[in-house]
Amino acid sequence: MTDLATYLEVGGLAAGAGGIGYTKYRAPRVYWSLVGLPVTWGRFTWTYRSTMEVCGLTVQPSGFGAFVRRNLARSEVRPVPPKVRRVAPTATGLRITLRLPAGLEPADIAASSERLRHAFGVHSVTVRETKPGYVELRMTGYDVLRRVKMPRKAQPHDLVVPVALREDGSVFERDYRKMPMALTLGANGSGKSMYQRNLIKGLAQLPVGLVGIDCKRGVEQSRYAPRLSALATDRESAGHLVNALVAEMEERFDLLALYGVSDLWELPDQVRPVPLVVLIDEVAELFLVMSKKDEPARDHMVMQLVRLGQMARAIGIYLEVCGQRFGSDLGRGATALRAQLTGRVVHRVNDKQTAEMGLGDIAPDAVVSVTGIQADRPGVAVAGDASGYWSRIRTPEITPNEAAAVCREFAHLAPELPFLAPFRPVGQIIVPPMPAAPPVVRPRPVTE
Numbered sequence: 001m002t003d004l005a006t007y008l009e010v011g012g013l014a015a016g017a018g019g020i021g022y023t024k025y026r027a028p029r030v031y032w033s034l035v036g037l038p039v040t041w042g043r044f045t046w047t048y049r050s051t052m053e054v055c056g057l058t059v060q061p062s063g064f065g066a067f068v069r070r071n072l073a074r075s076e077v078r079p080v081p082p083k084v085r086r087v088a089p090t091a092t093g094l095r096i097t098l099r100l101p102a103g104l105e106p107a108d109i110a111a112s113s114e115r116l117r118h119a120f121g122v123h124s125v126t127v128r129e130t131k132p133g134y135v136e137l138r139m140t141g142y143d144v145l146r147r148v149k150m151p152r153k154a155q156p157h158d159l160v161v162p163v164a165l166r167e168d169g170s171v172f173e174r175d176y177r178k179m180p181m182a183l184t185l186g187a188n189g190s191g192k193s194m195y196q197r198n199l200i201k202g203l204a205q206l207p208v209g210l211v212g213i214d215c216k217r218g219v220e221q222s223r224y225a226p227r228l229s230a231l232a233t234d235r236e237s238a239g240h241l242v243n244a245l246v247a248e249m250e251e252r253f254d255l256l257a258l259y260g261v262s263d264l265w266e267l268p269d270q271v272r273p274v275p276l277v278v279l280i281d282e283v284a285e286l287f288l289v290m291s292k293k294d295e296p297a298r299d300h301m302v303m304q305l306v307r308l309g310q311m312a313r314a315i316g317i318y319l320e321v322c323g324q325r326f327g328s329d330l331g332r333g334a335t336a337l338r339a340q341l342t343g344r345v346v347h348r349v350n351d352k353q354t355a356e357m358g359l360g361d362i363a364p365d366a367v368v369s370v371t372g373i374q375a376d377r378p379g380v381a382v383a384g385d386a387s388g389y390w391s392r393i394r395t396p397e398i399t400p401n402e403a404a405a406v407c408r409e410f411a412h413l414a415p416e417l418p419f420l421a422p423f424r425p426v427g428q429i430i431v432p433p434m435p436a437a438p439p440v441v442r443p444r445p446v447t448e
């Protein structure tokens with residue numbers, strides 16, 4: 001009984017204080033459903049009007065409204081907050097739809113989200129416009145990103161891969177048709193490989209061709225070989241592979257022209273080529289050259305990548321680029337290529353400039369959020385896109401073996417593409433057994 005009382009008390013305290021006591025959480029979801037949800041719902045219902053008033057999220061009532069209140073209802077004329085249209089509990093918090101009165105805009109509510117978070121005693125409040133005049137407040141009762149568990153219904157489908165969880169408890173999906181090209185940045189050990197691993201695990205289950213470019217001798221991507229249609233593990237083969245992709249792009253454009261359509265998805269099913277996702281690990285390796293004589297080849301490859309970035313969306317070739325930094329210091333063409341990669345995911349970085357490289361041009365206010373990512377939270381990142389919206393996300397932790405097992409299971413989905421045949425990885429990397437430890441020789445005293 002005492003245990004239960006402490007259990008509930010800690011839950012109530014944590015829900016009330018918006019964070020205090022979270023270290024004691026063993027099952028935050030259970031705490032939230034049993035204690036946090038009723039407490040927060042009650043607090044929201046009882047204090048909504050006064051909270052909105054003190055947070056400055058009210059407007060003066062219209063002349064008629066004020067007249068009715070003053071003369072017919074004989075009550076005090078008070079400022080009007082947004083109307084609550086819907087309150088829905090979720091597994092991680094509350095979702096509230098508000099109708100904004102004339103004079104308030106979504107940015108006003110978003111600017112007060114920190115104040116609302118404290119007032120309602122929740123872990124986070126995020127604001128999103130759903131349609132003109134309406135906003136959705138997503139309140140999260142506890143730190144969802146502390147231990148990430150993806151909802152069971154989050155499964156890869158079409159060209160959509162659920163890769164991570166957002167701070168507000170919703171699923172962050174990588175949708176290749178909506179966001180064809182993307183860039184993932186992060187310092188060493190920030191969780192880039194985990195992000196790619198989750199992505200590959202999802203992509204492997206979809207009817208797409210996967211092309212890997214991993215110039216670190218393939219140490220990251222070789223284990224996914226059974227599901228890859230092509231793999232380049234050094235700059236020279238990467239150059240040839242990119243040329244082959246550009247040639248394929250031109251052929252696919254001819255096909256579009258033949259059918260008089262402008263997009264791969266408008267082609268009849270029986271002639272539509274398979275979509276390809278090109279995964280580039282550590283992009284800086286493609287740019288770095290040891291001698292001057294390698295520069296023309298490098299410049300050519302970067303140019304070809306820029307062309308793919310600019311045009312390949314229409315013919316179903318998508319770029320997924322990953323690196324530690326991606327600035328003009330990498331070399332000619334770097335910023336032109338970066339500009340084509342509109343989906344951005346930035347993990348913890350070593351300096352503010354890198355955060356700006358990733359998000360400064362699409363969601364400038366997200367840069368501060370990146371610099372606040374703690375080093376002991378690998379996998380946490382800020383995801384933004386060209387719409388200006390951004391959110392904090394974290395990938396679930398999976399092992400390389402898990403991702404490799406999924407690649408083996410779905411190896412039959414790897415399409416046979418003749419133009420990629422020269423780059424097809426041969427089987428898997430066989431990890432040589434560790435040499436046996438030499439037998440321990442005990443010194444024997446000579447007198448024995």
Ligand SMILES: Nc1ncnc2c1ncn2[C@@H]1O[C@H](COP(=O)(O)OP(=O)(O)OP(=O)(O)O)[C@@H](O)[C@H]1O
Binds near residue numbers: 378
């Ligand atoms: N989402 C996550 N949840 C828990 N642990 C994570 C998460 N993402 C990464 N880690 C852990 O952080 C460590 C570094 O992750 P990862 O190898 O993905 O980083 P990286 O950015 O690819 O580093 P590098 O550039 O050195 O390859 C690993 O031990 C991994 O288990």
